[in-house]
Amino acid sequence: MVQSYDVLVIGGGIIGLSCGYYLTKQGKRVVVLESGGFADGASGACDDMILFQSKKPGINLELAFESLELYKSLVGELEDSLGFANYGGMVLIENERELEVMEEFVMQQRSYGLDVEILTKAAMRKKQPFLHERFIASTYSSMDSQAYPFAVMHRFARKGRQMGMQVVHKSPVVGIQKDGAGDFLVTTAQNMQYRAPHVVNAAGAWAGKVADLIGLNVPMEPRRGQIIITEKIPAIGETNLWSAKYLVTKLKPGIQIDSTEEEKRLGLAFALTRTEGDSYLIGSTREFVGYDKRTTMEGIRAIINQAVSFIPVLKDVNFIRAIAGLRPATPDGKMVLGEHAGVPGFFTAAGHEGDGISLAPITGKLLADMVCEGRSDARLEELSPNRFASNAKEVC
Amino acid sequence: MADDKDFFICRCEEVTLREIEEVIDEGYHTIDDVKRITRAGMGLCQGRSCGKVIARIISQKTGKPLEEVLQTSYRFPVRTEKLKALEEEGPSDAENN
Known part of the structure; x- marks a missing residue:
């Protein structure tokens, strides 16, 4: 049986859950497909820093400021302290x-x-x-602060679910196709199929492998x-x-x-x-x-x-x-965030390396704006997946 | 008023039966899921006391066989260890411990 949604998010780590949450908040019907269990990947095996001093002056530092403000508002929105602290x-x-x-x-x-x-x-x-x-x-x-990743992830999932978001565990994605109507058809290892006009690749260290399923190059x-x-x-x-x-x-x-x-x-x-x-x-x-x-x-x-x-x-x-x-x-130390020019409707939000906890809220919010409003901020151009397109793989 | 569900299953992190059941009701059905969300099993004993009890609760609430729920990984260190126990040692010493 094929289940239909507005957006399929591949990856249920802190980035995927943030994307799912902000998309759901904007009224999209979203399913988050996670290959393992709750917090099985890097988001569950990291520290808790919202660290400004480690950010390269430039887009990463700018986004970290915006993410910090989002964290402060999320404490109310998600009805939890999120382990948010500001020790410096x-x-x-x-x-x-x-x-x-x-x-x-x-x-x-x-x-x-x-x-x-x-x-x-x-x-x-x-x-x-x-x-x-x-x-x-x-x-x-x-300004250096911290948040407790498990709490952030669980509260994104819990609040998202209350608004209709679905999170499915133990569902590794094994196939992505585009059908005649222009929708994506995503198949999991259990042979479940999900259909939607938009896909968000938030698979972290596995984002390159996921992109590969539809012939795109994301060096990760x-x-x-x-x-x-x-x-x-x-x-x-x-x-x-x-x-x-x-x-x-x-x-x-x-x-x-x-x-x-x-x-x-x-x-x-x-x-x-x-x-x-x-x-x-x-x-x-x-x-x-x-x-x-x-x-x-x-x-x-x-x-x-x-x-x-x-x-x-x-x-x-x-x-x-x-x-x-x-x-x-990523090869240039910057995350990948944006729509792939070669496959409209397919977005990647991954490649945060050590900045995933810091940048999760702003990543989810910007991604949701891109998907819902087709808005692409000029300053985000340097994060676009299309920066790798010149050395794109041959698609046959 | 406290009732029969407000007692600690995980004493290290002071997690009650009520908190654990709430998370299972949300759809988290593995020991690792419950641990990561409630902190049950993240304390000094690393779940060696409460892990099996939590597995039993999951099994009872979900109907999954206990053996299936029990499958989880144990990571090094097997017991807690002072940092100095590993400081500046030869590799063979530590690996034989």
Whole structure:
């Protein structure tokens, strides 16, 4: 039997659910097709940051501001706190070379309206008394915030359902065709068929494979991020923390500041956030290892060694779990958002890599505007999937 | 007033039977779904105490066989471990633990 909708969303992670929610809110009949269970992919194996300091000045930073405002309104709209908190964030600087890079970066971010500054060693230690002595300075932004991904996803789904959205689990999409009437016909592994005039590919690290089903090219590589989770402990500092290396690894992969071979191979950098459940998430790696999402002893040990070298008191803290998720990485570090010129009605919203939690609300809202009103903001042109069309695959 | 459903199934994260049943009623029928939404099983014991109880509740409410509900993955570390237990160790030591 074929079920008909206005929009089929492929992928039930935080991006797919946000798209589904905002489309439903605009009156569309939507089904979200998820290959696994609830939060089975990267959105369920990540940290909780709405981090401004890690955003490239430009479209990513602009959208992060808009997303933060949406998060604030979603707290009321979805009738839940969403674990939304605003602890602020600091980027830790170990030496003069890092300080130079970060000073330049902070200047750029300030010109884009981000409230961020460089703290002296004394001011830094006042906020983070347990830091290792070697850090010479840090940045600080009071804007860095966080949200609890599981709560955001569940509340998007719950509110969406109340308005008529459907979410179907364990339904991997195996075929996408266009029929004579111009509708898409999507087939799942269970041989269920769904028909709609619009399809949204929100399959994260799998977005390239989904696009491939209809002959489109979306270059997407899975990038594994490993994270460890500690037991609940009292707060060890005022803010969440990152290493300067984290930003450099994320934003300028070409420039490595004093990294060891292991750090380079694992894409290792320090990130520490206090969670909704009063434990800490400590990360992380950024590895290209295909679709392998296992945690590894090498990765966990590297994260632990680094964490203890940053905050020595952590050595006596228990860790209760290690997780790994596949971040969807694009060649230019920007997400893919928009309609494919080659196949009208087919949209992609994926490729957020480490920014999925930050950018989920704004992605869903912009996508819904594009689908419902055919509106395409000129500033979103650089995110369009058509930027990859010049090296598109031959469709035969 | 508290009734017979306001007691903790997951003591680590203080999740009640009522909260777990609500999520099952919404259509989430796996241990992982229930865990991710309610935090039941995310605490210090990592579901080693409450996991089977939650499986039983899901099985009773949905009519799915218990064995089918029980299939879930256990990730390293199997028990909680101090960070220093893995710090600067040789690989062979940790893997034999």
